Amino acid sequence: MSAFWLLMIILALAAVGFIQGRSRALSSVHGDRRLLHSLPNYYGFNVAMLAFVPAVLVLGAWVIIQPMLISGQVSTLIPSELYEDAGQLNLIMSDVKRVADGLDVAVAQGVMSAEDVSQISTETTDVRGLLGQVGVALGSDVDPSVLKAAQEMRGKTTSGNLFMTIVVVAVAAAGFIAAMMMTRGDFRARNAVEGGVKTLLIGAASIAILTTIGIVLSLIFNTITFFGMFPASDFLFGLTWSPEGRGGSEHLGILPLLWGTIYISIVALLVAVPIGLFAAVYLSEYASRTTRAFAKPLLEVLAGIPTIVYGLFALTVVGPLLVNFFGADGLGWMQGARSVMTAGLVMGIMLIPFVSSLSDDIINAVPQAMRDGSYGLGATQSETVKQVVLPAALPGIVGAILLAASRAIGETMIVVMGAGAAARLNLNPFEAMTTVTAKIVSQLTGDSDFASPEALVAFALGMTLFLLTLGLNVLALYIVRKYREQYE
Amino acid sequence: MSDASLQNDPEMGAPSTKSSILELDQRTKKRNAAEARFRAYGIVAIAVGLVFLLVLISSIFFKGVGAFQQTFITLDVELLESKLDKTGERDIEKIKKVTTFGYNPLIENALKVAMEEAGIENPFAKGKDLRKMLSSGAAADLRRFVIANPDRIGDTVQFRLLASSRVDGYLKDRVTRESLARDKNLTPVHLDVVDQLKEAGIVAKSFNLGFITGADASESRPEQAGIGVSMLGSLYMMLVVLACALPIGVAASIYLEEFAPQNWFTDLIEVNISNLAAVPSIVFGILGLAVFIQFAHLPQSAPLVGGLVLTLMTLPTIIISTRASLKSVPPSIREAALGIGASKMQTVFHHVLPLAMPGILTGTIIGLAQALGETAPLLLIGMVGYIASNYPGGIIEGFMSPNSAMPAQIYEWAKRADPAYYERAWGGIIILLVFLMTMNIIAIILRRRFERRW
Numbered sequence: 001m002s003a004f005w006l007l008m009i010i011l012a013l014a015a016v017g018f019i020q021g022r023s024r025a026l027s028s029v030h031g032d033r034r035l036l037h038s039l040p041n042y043y044g045f046n047v048a049m050l051a052f053v054p055a056v057l058v059l060g061a062w063v064i065i066q067p068m069l070i071s072g073q074v075s076t077l078i079p080s081e082l083y084e085d086a087g088q089l090n091l092i093m094s095d096v097k098r099v100a101d102g103l104d105v106a107v108a109q110g111v112m113s114a115e116d117v118s119q120i121s122t123e124t125t126d127v128r129g130l131l132g133q134v135g136v137a138l139g140s141d142v143d144p145s146v147l148k149a150a151q152e153m154r155g156k157t158t159s160g161n162l163f164m165t166i167v168v169v170a171v172a173a174a175g176f177i178a179a180m181m182m183t184r185g186d187f188r189a190r191n192a193v194e195g196g197v198k199t200l201l202i203g204a205a206s207i208a209i210l211t212t213i214g215i216v217l218s219l220i221f222n223t224i225t226f227f228g229m230f231p232a233s234d235f236l237f238g239l240t241w242s243p244e245g246r247g248g249s250e251h252l253g254i255l256p257l258l259w260g261t262i263y264i265s266i267v268a269l270l271v272a273v274p275i276g277l278f279a280a281v282y283l284s285e286y287a288s289r290t291t292r293a294f295a296k297p298l299l300e301v302l303a304g305i306p307t308i309v310y311g312l313f314a315l316t317v318v319g320p321l322l323v324n325f326f327g328a329d330g331l332g333w334m335q336g337a338r339s340v341m342t343a344g345l346v347m348g349i350m351l352i353p354f355v356s357s358l359s360d361d362i363i364n365a366v367p368q369a370m371r372d373g374s375y376g377l378g379a380t381q382s383e384t385v386k387q388v389v390l391p392a393a394l395p396g397i398v399g400a401i402l403l404a405a406s407r408a409i410g411e412t413m414i415v416v417m418g419a420g421a422a423a424r425l426n427l428n429p430f431e432a433m434t435t436v437t438a439k440i441v442s443q444l445t446g447d448s449d450f451a452s453p454e455a456l457v458a459f460a461l462g463m464t465l466f467l468l469t470l471g472l473n474v475l476a477l478y479i480v481r482k483y484r485e486q487y488e
Numbered sequence: 489m490s491d492a493s494l495q496n497d498p499e500m501g502a503p504s505t506k507s508s509i510l511e512l513d514q515r516t517k518k519r520n521a522a523e524a525r526f527r528a529y530g531i532v533a534i535a536v537g538l539v540f541l542l543v544l545i546s547s548i549f550f551k552g553v554g555a556f557q558q559t560f561i562t563l564d565v566e567l568l569e570s571k572l573d574k575t576g577e578r579d580i581e582k583i584k585k586v587t588t589f590g591y592n593p594l595i596e597n598a599l600k601v602a603m604e605e606a607g608i609e610n611p612f613a614k615g616k617d618l619r620k621m622l623s624s625g626a627a628a629d630l631r632r633f634v635i636a637n638p639d640r641i642g643d644t645v646q647f648r649l650l651a652s653s654r655v656d657g658y659l660k661d662r663v664t665r666e667s668l669a670r671d672k673n674l675t676p677v678h679l680d681v682v683d684q685l686k687e688a689g690i691v692a693k694s695f696n697l698g699f700i701t702g703a704d705a706s707e708s709r710p711e712q713a714g715i716g717v718s719m720l721g722s723l724y725m726m727l728v729v730l731a732c733a734l735p736i737g738v739a740a741s742i743y744l745e746e747f748a749p750q751n752w753f754t755d756l757i758e759v760n761i762s763n764l765a766a767v768p769s770i771v772f773g774i775l776g777l778a779v780f781i782q783f784a785h786l787p788q789s790a791p792l793v794g795g796l797v798l799t800l801m802t803l804p805t806i807i808i809s810t811r812a813s814l815k816s817v818p819p820s821i822r823e824a825a826l827g828i829g830a831s832k833m834q835t836v837f838h839h840v841l842p843l844a845m846p847g848i849l850t851g852t853i854i855g856l857a858q859a860l861g862e863t864a865p866l867l868l869i870g871m872v873g874y875i876a877s878n879y880p881g882g883i884i885e886g887f888m889s890p891n892s893a894m895p896a897q898i899y900e901w902a903k904r905a906d907p908a909y910y911e912r913a914w915g916g917i918i919i920l921l922v923f924l925m926t927m928n929i930i931a932i933i934l935r936r937r938f939e940r941r942w
Contacts, residue, residue, distance in 0.1 A: 064784070067785070190831060194831060194832075194833040197833060198743075198747060198833070200739060201739045201740070201742055201743035201747065202743055203739075204735070204736045204737075204739030204740040204743065205739070205740040205743040205744055205748070205757050206757065207736055207740065207800075207803065208740065208757055208760040208761045208764060208803065208804070208807070209756060209757060209760050211760075211764060211775070211800050211803070212760045212763070212764060214775050214778075214779050215767070215771060215772075215774070215775045218774060218775055218777075218778030218779055218782075218783075219771075219774065219778075221778075222778060274533070275533045275536055275537055276533075276537075277533075278529045278530045278532070278533030278534075279530065279533040279534045279537055281530055282527070282529075282530025282531060282533065282534055283530075283534070285530075286527055286530055295534050295538070298538060298541060299534070299537050299538070299541070301541060302537065302540065302541055302544075304857070304924065304928065305544070305861075305921070306860075306861025306862065306863065306895060306920065306924070307861075307862075307863065307864070308861065308863040308895045308898055308899055308917070308920075309544070309548065309861075309917050309920075309921070310544075311863075311899070311902070312898070312902050312910075312913055312914065312917065313544055313547065313548075315902060316551065316902075316910055316914075317543075317547050317551075349540045349544070352537050352540070353537075356537070380519055380520070380522070380523045381523060381526075381527075382522060382523045382525075382526035382527065383519070383522075383523075385526070386526075403766070406766060406768075407766075407768075409768070410767070410768025410769070410770065410771070411768070412768070412769065412770045412863075412864035412867075413863050413864055413899070416867075417899075417902060437768065437770050437864070440770055440774070440868075441770070441864070441867050441868070444774075444777060444867075444868050445867055445868065445870070445872060458774070459774065459778075462770070462771055462774045465768060465770070465771065466767065466768075466771050469766065469767065469768055469771075470763060470767070473763060473766040474763070477762065
């Protein structure tokens with residue numbers, strides 16, 4: 001029985017449980033609701049909860065674990081001559097899975113009976129042709145051991161599913177019966193249900209932790225595998241990046257990528273920080289209420305535009321424009337539309353509202369009394385801003401700039417489309433360079449298997465990126481928080 | 489800035505005894521000028537920001553609006569029985585055997601006839617050269633029509649066929665005679681014919697519904713590419729995000745805001761949420777690739793996987809805004825409910841949550857809008873490179889089978905070599921932005937309409 005129908009059965013059982021539990025509670029006090037500890041519905045919910053939740057947990061765990069166990073067992077059937085490393089074994093196992101699925105389809109379409117499936121062998125039957133007939137195309141002829149493994153997999157899956165049905169229904173029924181036994185007038189049903197709901201809430205809140213753990217684990221494991229194949233010192237201190245090199249001549253040094261990332265971020269910040277900061281000062285210190293109500297949301301529109309739009313803007317508008325001035329017809333500094341300048345300028349535009357709204361908040365948090373004191377001494381408004389407000393807000397502004405820098409380092413689409421693909425250690429801002437994020441994308445898209453160093457290096461790059469942005473964020477949040485406390 | 493230092497400094501324009509209070513001295517003038525300059529810097533900064541916005545919006549509009557117009561060639565095609573159904577039996581299986589190649593001569597003929605009727609001289613010896621003005625998908629359109637209406641064989645039917653992307657580009661001023669010099673698909677001679685056909689009203693631009701509803705096409709047929717299928721992919725993804733992120737986000741916020749005790753576990757969750765909000769989106773893509781595809785073996789490029797990744801990404805946004813709106817419900821509401829005997833849980837679910845709902849919905853919509861425009865994580869789970877050429881068969885297939893999404897489709901188009909695809913990409917951006925704007929406007933209206941000041 002499929003997991004879906006099993007889920008439906010549990011749901012139905014829970015629904016029945018709700019009605020039964022409610023009426024049992026009422027009948028236990030002879031219909032006098034005042035004698036119940038909780039409202040009648042809570043008794044119903046209690047039965048439904050106990051019937052549903054444990055069974056669903058078992059079902060979920062089973063659905064996840066069973067295929068892993070089975071494929072682990074089945075893979076021992078594949079003779080070790082057939083493969084050299086884990087990657088090839090993975091490919092064979094996916095073949096096994098396709099054949100097994102194909103046999104399922106064949107049975108479902110009535111091409112063969114369930115007994116036939118366990119009988120056929122590659123000597124007597126053209127398995128590939130047979131599966132082709134039912135619409136499952138295979139790349140090559142089926143190896144006898146693969147067919148054997150597929151048959152084994154089908155057998156185990158069938159018996160596993162049977163067990164799963166029995167166990168899950170048993171758990172649901174047990175929960176149902178146990179909850180019904182508890183249901184009496186003096187049973188504290190509300191407390192039980194609320195305890196359950198609270199557990200659910202805690203579970204939801206823990207997803208944030210699980211996500212972080214997931215990110216860290218997926219990065220760490222793959223990074224360790226990568227460093228098993230490629231020396232960490234070459235990755236961290238290598239000055240060249242050329243993964244396409246053949247015969248072990250590949251260079252996967254991160255430094256050119258880091259340089260590209262930092263260079264582009266610096267250009268972006270050089271655009272965003274002055275504009276954003278002056279805009280924030282003007283909006284918070286000078287602008288009239290109407291100007292503020294009009295300009296601030298408009299600037300923030302820039303932050304709501306998806307990065308793919310900025311990427312295309314860099315590629316088709318800013319890049320060609322820069323080539324007009326600095327390209328072969330102009331100053332001759334620029335070869336193509338993609339360059340550090342292109343990506344940096346556009347990223348700077350994207351970051352303007354980021355810098356301006358954060359700085360705006362921080363400048364607004366500076367107490368009015370400090371300004372008044374400055375005015376009282378005869379300072380003009382700009383002198384007050386320059387000598388009182390900005391120094392007081394400086395730690396917060398530094399935090400805002402650090403947050404913007406972390407955004408710039410992690411930005412992907414603009415650099416993928418605007419910065420180019422060549423990894424270079426160069427100082428010319430009109431040269432195409434590439435970044436950590438752009439290389440993560442290019443190493444992981446396409447049909448690469450995840451066993452080669454060329455693909456795994458992306459996880460090491462991701463790890464670097466994660467640590468870098470995490471460090472900047474933590475530092476920035478620390479500075480901002482510390483500053484806020486100062487004036488609260 | 490102390491006065492004592494100023495008076496000893498004649499350079500700075502120390503106040504002389506003669507000066508009147510109405511007359512500005514040198515130094516005050518200087519200070520006022522600095523003030524004006526500073527103010528001007530602020531105005532310039534805002535103006536520069538707004539100019540950038542204006543340039544961005546106008547380039548989106550002017551570059552993208554062309555995608556909503558497409559050049560069509562209206563032709564009366566005679567569906568010759570001798571070509572399509574030699575036996576005359578109208579046997580649908582036999583008609584289906586005629587491939588699109590069999591339809592090409594019909595189109596060539598129809599073009600020739602149309603040109604003769606309009607009095608246009610045909611400069612081409614081969615019909616094949618003439619046909620280059622039409623999309624290579626035109627024959628497939630014809631074939632689809634014939635298979636749907638086999639009884640029309642033998643009739644002359646008027647078709648509105650797609651022009652090739654070069655002809656379309658010529659009508660939209662993207663393609664010029666000079667740019668065709670090195671082009672093997674079309675020659676400048678074709679453009680002369682197109683000019684005359686345009687005057688005769690046979691070639692005309694009109695609204696391009698196919699772009700909004702259609703599927704993606706192969707690299708050589710930009711005129712046929714549409715964003716419809718990937719729009720559906722985005723819709724399925726947003727359904728997953730809504731179904732996962734809203735309940736989980738609300739539950740997590742309720743716990744943190746109403747129940748969580750002050751301990752290390754709560755602190756850990758808080759730190760995690762604020763950090764996840766700032767993790768680059770591409771890292772979520774790596775997570776999705778490693779956990780959902782490598783580990784759990786979910787199908788690549790499926791909207792389900794995309795939705796799950798985007799859920800994890802938007803969760804912090806939704807949690808932060810939900811907590812803010814829960815916090816804005818005044819404690820007196822809670823105290824009143826507790827006072828008349830409600831349990832803590834009843835207080836939250838019966839009173840606080842309904843009052844916070846508008847704020848929660850606003851935050852959710854903004855989170856969804858953010859997820860809709862996100863591209864980077866989708867690149868890693870294989871949504872780019874997949875050509876979304878077919879609508880999914882059913883709802884389950886819609887979630888599980890490979891599809892593209894709007895931003896991934898736009899990126900895919902931007903990567904293709906043919907400049908005609910840039911126009912499609914900008915057009916796709918217009919559609920994407922229309923969705924985002926609608927969502928944000930709904931969020932603003934919700935906030936204005938239901939926001940309460942306590």
